[in-house]
Amino acid sequence: MKNSTNKEIAKGPNLAVDIAGVRFKNPILTASGTFGYGLEFANLMDLNSIGGIVVKGLSMTPIKGNPPPRVYETASGMLNAIGWQNIGATEFVTKKLPGLRNYEAKIVVNIVGFELNDYLEVARFLNDCPGIAALELNISCPNVKKGGYHFNKDPRDAFTVTAETKKASRHLPLWVKLSPNVTDIREFARACQDAGADALSVINTLVGMAIDVKKRRPRLRFLTGGLSGPAIKPVALRMVWEACQAVRIPVIGVGGIASTEDALEFLIAGARAVQIGTANFYQPDVSQRVALGLQEYCRLNHIDDVNEIIGSLQPYE
Amino acid sequence: MKNSTNKEIAKGPNLAVDIAGVRFKNPILTASGTFGYGLEFANLMDLNSIGGIVVKGLSMTPIKGNPPPRVYETASGMLNAIGWQNIGATEFVTKKLPGLRNYEAKIVVNIVGFELNDYLEVARFLNDCPGIAALELNISCPNVKKGGYHFNKDPRDAFTVTAETKKASRHLPLWVKLSPNVTDIREFARACQDAGADALSVINTLVGMAIDVKKRRPRLRFLTGGLSGPAIKPVALRMVWEACQAVRIPVIGVGGIASTEDALEFLIAGARAVQIGTANFYQPDVSQRVALGLQEYCRLNHIDDVNEIIGSLQPYE
Amino acid sequence: MLDRKVKIKSIRDLGSRNYLLTLNAPEQARLIRPGQFVMLKCIENVREDPLLRRPFTIFDVPKSARSGKPVGLDLLIKEVGMGTRKLIQLRPGQALFCLGPQGHGFQVSSEMRNRVEIACLIAGGVGIAPLYLLAQSLLAQNVKPVLFYGGAAIADLVLRDYFERLGIDIIYSTEDGSFGERGVVTQPLAQFLKTHPRRDIRVYACGPWGMMKAVHALSAQNNLQCEVSLEARMGCSLGACLGCVVRCKDHEGEEQYLRVCQDGPVMNSRLIDWETAPL
Amino acid sequence: MLDRKVKIKSIRDLGSRNYLLTLNAPEQARLIRPGQFVMLKCIENVREDPLLRRPFTIFDVPKSARSGKPVGLDLLIKEVGMGTRKLIQLRPGQALFCLGPQGHGFQVSSEMRNRVEIACLIAGGVGIAPLYLLAQSLLAQNVKPVLFYGGAAIADLVLRDYFERLGIDIIYSTEDGSFGERGVVTQPLAQFLKTHPRRDIRVYACGPWGMMKAVHALSAQNNLQCEVSLEARMGCSLGACLGCVVRCKDHEGEEQYLRVCQDGPVMNSRLIDWETAPL
Ligand SMILES: Cc1cc2nc3c(=O)[nH]c(=O)nc-3n(C[C@H](O)[C@H](O)[C@H](O)COP(=O)(O)OP(=O)(O)OC[C@H]3O[C@@H](n4cnc5c(N)ncnc54)[C@H](O)[C@@H]3O)c2cc1C
Ligand SMILES: Cc1cc2nc3c(=O)[nH]c(=O)nc-3n(C[C@H](O)[C@H](O)[C@H](O)COP(=O)(O)OP(=O)(O)OC[C@H]3O[C@@H](n4cnc5c(N)ncnc54)[C@H](O)[C@@H]3O)c2cc1C
């Protein structure tokens, strides 16, 4: 923590972070699937206040998704089994992207696929669309029966899909979003780094389940769903820390973040940026609040540059 | 759900379950490490009201454990990194077991070890001690640096330690307690079944972490800890359901259970019995309450035998 | 759509676990159309369980005695679980977060004048919630509402006085026969449609899925347009999470999932795949 | 040790985030010894966050004006986080779960009569909590307590009147000099021990780890027995979870972990490994 001169304080701390050559005005992003296509929140907060928006997972053509019920609330968390419902990349680019370009928040597109070719196709298409800052490869969604998730069962599959999609992504940096439902996330982190990933998003949801004891029926028609929210924060933080130890590429922390303090935990553990997910649902302007809170924190603690916080975890004496 | 005659109602529903030939008066047990050696709770509840007590993980000789801080509370959960502190099997048998024998609750001993031989030694010793109903092999504790946990990284290791300990356990049924920190719990469930396990306890804690943002220091001196409590219930329930699909031996559900309804979710998913852990800390008589609640539930719903509930999950129409 | 921290004005116990919750929310009160809802954080502290907000239909919009301007929201709350329990345990003066008004409401327009004579409103229990504002706006278009209001017992038929004061026809029914006709609410509706074989009737329903399904079937048999107000578990209410969908059929009979929060909660009953309950 | 649902009698704001919480707990009040604590569920509903109970020392045991029998518990609560915040937001009449009395308290016995002349009581801020009952029981054994009471500022020196009414010697200190001597509380203690070079002194301390460590060092230098009341995060308070340990050394200097909830919270300062803070 350097002491800042009065002049520096006047202009405020630097909050910008760099991820694979892309500058985000601050390290607060929103997580895929929890912020729609971004514009849904435009009336409720200032989309210029945050570093970036990761939009809902897109496939080349629309996907219908899973039958309802799709969501269920649990202790400090929720289960979802949306199943990749999306409007398709073409409609996104024509109907949503032009509106999003009016904001300073960088647009990251999460991409989904049942098979390798699905990823490649949508990656190629999006590479030609101005206004996109990066792609986030979702190999970790637990809520589809085939494909996707399975790339995150074996590090070799994760390597293959990353390497191929990286080739297909001619200009755009490729982030890979990892699953927590693995024995050792470091293996997957390294495999993706070796395959050319530019950054890692850690973590997607944990697979969970809930039962209606009156009807003796699963609460979700898909049977299982992805657990998200404050409940999973300790697991996400641990995996972010492990991934940061294992790779040199930037790691973006996701999982249960709902406050400035939560975001700081992930930055201190080594995350270059964070994504806020479930909290958007119950506090639609939470990402703006956290971005502001981070600025306040830096001011109060005389931190000139948010990058000083990143990875600053102290060992015990 | 059979209709019960008046006579049957008078004598009340059958709550007893059988696990590997051992009869538990009801399917409510307390989880290892959360109920001490049992006697700590004798003033606060009726130890005759529950089916069984799984005592704190024991090694042959005492273990000191990890330096503090060892526990930290998180959203709907807690992290612990006790590190196997225990009084040793000899002292348990001479000082604790005689007192425990006065109660109807069956005593299951959780056993820990850094190496294969540690498990075998304590298993052999305990097999000669009257008053023990079963052994629970803990291959899944995340809070020790060597051994233990590592047996739960590869199904082949899980097979080996189970097979060897089963041989060492001449009379006592062997339960194996599995870790949730794996890509596919079914592989481990099957490996343990194939190795001769008599039952499975699913799950141990999820590995998590928390950071003190003021001191920029881990909240636990061990860095990471095991996440338990209501937060993990959805994950535990899903894994219990998966394990039940994968094996024929009984599965005992553990993870976030704090109410009768929670216990019912696990039984409906297929668990033969359940263990209550963290909830004992904030409500010391919770296991008695749940056992009573289960009886009430059976009465109200005209269920003669709790075994009718087990595995009764209905598919969606 | 606004997200505001609003204060509780009063909570009235209506019996049978029903409560009338009145919020001071002048900004939002002005924007309401019949059939819309708000999302409430069921507890003062936004960080606490239950995390997700809960949807509640706007029953009425109380107006200032002096200016006649809308000042608040009346919500009819049935206590069914943790969220509603915490909500009704709050005290006047306490604050909560209120997001809305949300959703696509009932289609009532001046085109209906002279073309639609009668509107059958069918409520099952707390499904009465959206029908009060609807009845008023129908009256304003010269359409004559007939309310079929059913419940398990008389105690479930709350807020009857509001409708009786409108001077409209009401047919009550209870399953236990404690009030009105004995049986389910669709019986008197079927009877009515039989004795009124006309085309200038519109049907509006809100209640349990099974009830709405039956109302849809009756409407379809009689070739009547029917709008239903749906329920689903919601994540965001903003159309962003896709958690609240109902299975529908498009023109070509292809299945698609529509969002109850944005494409509904009120939908034409013909859109819906009545074999797949969203809850 | 009992687990009881008890009612809050009153909550008094003492300023500087300190509160005096009085519980109606006659059964438990009768069992208390100085230095013991209770575990409170900081919220009425046992299923809600924070899940774990929080330990609080018993400051005083109010007695019935009529019978003179113990009827309640006075707890001094400093608001530092979620649990204490929720606790002090409860209202008189509300209930909470109270487990206790728990733990190993101060060693005060009739053996001390005539053998121990002076007891130095050192409190850092809210560390004052266990010292009121201790001072009383020392007085009962004819030991003369001298209280060293330090804090950051005058506002942190709460409940001074209780001690002043006992008529004992008190040396106040504040870090900002707003009351008593300026500086940390161990300075006047060091001064006192220098001017009273005698062996019939016992030392008792409660406060931040660093303060207790310094008090231990001073006691050891002066060859005095010192008891400290420790803090640790607790799971169960029953000795079952082994979450609350402090690193100690046994007779052979071998390290071992003792449970603050059962082997403490009060321990002889020589047992403790002062290099390893438990928090
Ligand atoms: C658009 C819309 C408008 C609504 N308007 C109203 C309204 O005006 N008044 C009102 O009282 N409710 C209304 N609801 C329903 C209300 O949102 C739910 O009752 C509420 O979310 C339940 O929250 P909870 O936390 O109390 O129950 P939970 O803890 O979420 O659920 C408790 C139990 O009740 C069951 N349950 C959930 N919802 C219902 C229900 N509606 N009826 C019966 N059982 C249920 C669950 O399956 C569960 O078993 C509306 C719902 C929607 C989608
Ligand atoms: C045997 C024993 C007796 C105690 N007696 C009392 C008493 O009489 N009165 C009293 O007010 N407290 C007492 N404490 C401390 C009290 O238990 C804690 O302050 C309380 O548990 C904090 O709960 P929380 O949920 O408010 O804070 P948390 O949310 O758990 O913690 C909030 C923040 O405060 C920090 N913190 C935690 N505890 C303390 C503390 N003691 N001081 C400063 N910062 C802390 C944490 O590291 C964290 O950053 C005692 C503790 C023990 C072990």
Ligand SMILES: Cc1cc2nc3c(=O)[nH]c(=O)nc-3n(C[C@H](O)[C@H](O)[C@H](O)COP(=O)(O)O)c2cc1C
């Ligand atoms: C309703 C919902 C939909 C989601 N959809 C996607 C998705 O399309 N692609 C993806 O990579 N992650 C998706 N996620 C996962 C989130 O982006 C995030 O990784 C996860 O929820 C953990 O963060 P949180 O605890 O802050 O919500 C979804 C999560 C939720 C709750």
Ligand SMILES: Cc1cc2nc3c(=O)[nH]c(=O)nc-3n(C[C@H](O)[C@H](O)[C@H](O)COP(=O)(O)O)c2cc1C
């Ligand atoms: C403080 C603590 C200590 C534990 N010690 C052990 C142990 O010694 N052996 C073991 O197999 N599991 C141990 N566990 C895991 C529990 O038995 C249980 O599997 C886990 O906590 C999940 O259940 P719960 O959510 O109900 O607590 C411990 C858990 C806690 C919280």
Ligand code: FES
């Ligand atoms: S509730 Fe999120 S899309 Fe409808």
Ligand code: FES
């Ligand atoms: S708090 Fe559980 S052993 Fe002390």
